[in-house]
Amino acid sequence: MSIRASILGAMVAVLIAPSLLSAQDKGLASTPPMGWNSWNKFGCNVGEDMIRQMADGMVKSGMREVGYQYIVIDDCWQVERDQSGNIVADAKRFPAGIKALADYVHSRGLKFGIYSDAGYKTCAKRPGSLGHEYQDALQYAAWGVDYLKYDWCNTTTQDAQAAYALIRNALNASGRSIVLSICEWGTAKPWLWGEKVGGNLWRTTGDISDMWQGKDKHHLGVVDILDLQDGLQSYAGPGHWNDPDMLEVGNGGMTTDEYRAHFSLWSILAAPLLAGNDLRDMKPEIHDILTNKEVIAVNQDALGRQGRRVRKDGDLEVWAKQMQDGSRSVVLLNRDVSEKEIAVSWEDIGYPSHLSASVRDLWHAKDLGQHQEKFSASVAPHSVVMVKIAP
Numbered sequence: 179m180s181i182r183a184s185i186l187g188a189m190v191a192v193l194i195a196p197s198l199l200s201a202q203d204k205g206l207a208s209t210p211p212m213g214w215n216s217w218n219k220f221g222c223n224v225g226e227d228m229i230r231q232m233a234d235g236m237v238k239s240g241m242r243e244v245g246y247q248y249i250v251i252d253d254c255w256q257v258e259r260d261q262s263g264n265i266v267a268d269a270k271r272f273p274a275g276i277k278a279l280a281d282y283v284h285s286r287g288l289k290f291g292i293y294s295d296a297g298y299k300t301c302a303k304r305p306g307s308l309g310h311e312y313q314d315a316l317q318y319a320a321w322g323v324d325y326l327k328y329d330w331c332n333t334t335t336q337d338a339q340a341a342y343a344l345i346r347n348a349l350n351a352s353g354r355s356i357v358l359s360i361c362e363w364g365t366a367k368p369w370l371w372g373e374k375v376g377g378n379l380w381r382t383t384g385d386i387s388d389m390w391q392g393k394d395k396h397h398l399g400v401v402d403i404l405d406l407q408d409g410l411q412s413y414a415g416p417g418h419w420n421d422p423d424m425l426e427v428g429n430g431g432m433t434t435d436e437y438r439a440h441f442s443l444w445s446i447l448a449a450p451l452l453a454g455n456d457l458r459d460m461k462p463e464i465h466d467i468l469t470n471k472e473v474i475a476v477n478q479d480a481l482g483r484q485g486r487r488v489r490k491d492g493d494l495e496v497w498a499k500q501m502q503d504g505s506r507s508v509v510l511l512n513r514d515v516s517e518k519e520i521a522v523s524w525e526d527i528g529y530p531s532h533l534s535a536s537v538r539d540l541w542h543a544k545d546l547g548q549h550q551e552k553f554s555a556s557v558a559p560h561s562v563v564m565v566k567i568a569p
Contacts, residue, residue, distance in 0.1 A: 207378035209478045211450045213248025218454025222254035225271035235457030250291030253302040280322035291325030296341040297332030311348040319352035327359040338366040346376035369413035379421040386423035388431030411484035428455030428464035435561040445477035446485035472540040476507040488526045498527045505568035512557035521554035540564045
């Protein structure tokens with residue numbers, strides 16, 4: 179069958195069987211996706227050898243065992259389209275081809291992700307998917323792609339909601355279950371429509387930068403992004419997540435305390451946990467952050483609630499997340515430059531004040547005993563204390 183006939187058949191399938199297509203999406207991203215993406219550390223410097231090594235690193239480090247699944251190539255893997263309009267990978271950087279690379283990732287017990295763009299070019303000026311959505315989706319399915327990050331650079335007069343519905347329909351028509359990551363930067367408020375068009379996660383802000391605080395054009399620091407998440411919690415849940423962008427943990431721009439805070443906050447936000455560092459060369463403290471089972475369990479809790487800010491006193495904040503077992507996970511965040519005492523009351527997190535509750539420190543894996551009415555702790559600057567509170 180020709181590629182044109184295949185595309186026509188896929189388009190017809192979308193028109194006549196929408197209920198079947200929506201059923202295909204069920205079960206995807208039932209908890210926030212966990213994995214690794216090439217962009218934050220490597221930018222356009224991607225190639226098959228490095229990607230294979232990242233898959234190996236994810237296994238060797240124990241990250242796979244604690245829930246990380248996806249190895250995602252971001253921008254710059256593609257260079258052109260052939261005479262039939264098929265997307266072509268960079269033969270110098272990916273000499274064995276994308277399918278062979280996906281097969282290798284799968285052989286390591288992991289899933290494989292790739293990147294494209296709703297515009298005519300990607301952000302790095304490589305060929306985008308505009309006008310080739312069904313053709314590209316069929317190619318991704320043939321390669322064994324499990325996850326597509328779909329960007330929003332170099333678009334024309336397109337409507338974002340329609341553009342992302344189009345690529346979701348194309349992915350569904352390919353016959354393969356593929357997670358759709360909507361990377362629209364929050365411009366058109368994708369939390370309002372992302373679930374309806376079949377998105378599994380959607381970016382809520384501009385790009386993250388490897389810094390605690392600050393703004394540089396469309397790049398934002400960790401706490402600047404954090405501020406933009408509160409109020410969006412009602413839009414997140416199993417299969418559809420708010421995405422405050424990928425992790426910068428281990429990339430060198432922040433302190434260990436700041437990275438621990440970054441990971442804690444993304445976990446309590448039920449955010450996708452996509453590492454962006456070099457998995458081949460992790461310092462022990464970075465490895466310990468990325469593989470903390472108790473913190474990851476907060477992120478992956480089956481109830482799927484996104485945490486929210488329940489108290490703010492200047493630079494001192496309390497964030498809390500309801501868990502499936504009725505407990506609360508809590509982050510005490512100190513944005514100040516000096517050590518401060520921070521308290522959370524039971525009423526802040528929806529418990530009656532007379533309750534006796536156990537408290538467990540998730541970073542030190544230590545039970546802190548029974549407490550009445552509230553819990554307080556001294557928190558280092560630009561740092562967190564993360565606890566689980568259970569009646």
